[in-house]
Amino acid sequence: MGRKSIGAYPDNWHEIAERVKSEANWRCVRCDHPHEVATGYVLTVHHLDLDPRNCRWWNLAALCQRCHLRIQAKVVMERPWLFEHSDWFKPFAAGYYAFHLRLPDDRESVLIMMDELLKLDRA
Numbered sequence: 001m002g003r004k005s006i007g008a009y010p011d012n013w014h015e016i017a018e019r020v021k022s023e024a025n026w027r028c029v030r031c032d033h034p035h036e037v038a039t040g041y042v043l044t045v046h047h048l049d050l051d052p053r054n055c056r057w058w059n060l061a062a063l064c065q066r067c068h069l070r071i072q073a074k075v076v077m078e079r080p081w082l083f084e085h086s087d088w089f090k091p092f093a094a095g096y097y098a099f100h101l102r103l104p105d106d107r108e109s110v111l112i113m114m115d116e117l118l119k120l121d122r123a
Contacts, residue, residue: 006050006051006052007051007052007053008052008053009052009053010052010053010055013052013055016045016055016060017045017060020045020057020060020061020062021035021043021045021062023062024043024062026043026062027043027062028041028043028062028063028064028067029061029062029063029088030061030063030064030067030071030086030088030089031064031066031067033064033066035064040065040066041064041065041066042064042065043062043063043064044062044063044064044065044068045060045061045062045063046060046061046063046068046071046072047059047060048060048061048075048077048092048096049077049078049096056095056099056105057095057106057107058091058092058093058094058095058096058098058099058105058107058110059077059092059095059096061092075089077093077096081093084118085118090114090118091107091110091111091114093117093118094110094111094113094114094117094118095107095110097117097118097120098110098113098117101117101120103117
């Protein structure tokens with residue numbers, strides 16, 4: 001059975017999703033394709049840990065529907081990773097690690113510590 005979302009979306013989900021898409025310049029963070037409904041590249045926001053209540057920046061990825069469907073069952077935040085993360089995914093993974101290590105997980109702090117955080121997962 002595939003992984004499924006848990007919990008309920010916050011009341012202001014529409015505003016959160018709009019902000020995430022705007023911060024990504026209305027482009028998919030994985031394939032860089034712009035939001036184009038007519039061509040099937042509809043930009044969505046994916047909760048990487050599948051918890052709609054968790055709206056931390058590192059858990060929300062602006063993905064086109066195609067990329068969203070490709071990674072939905074493949075990205076499992078809590079599992080150990082055997083290989084280096086893809087470039088698009090590194091900041092999200094680093095934020096996740098920072099949060100669970102009780103380190104500052106704001107975007108600026110995570111980007112500064114990103115290399116060190118990603119090495120911790122591989123240790």
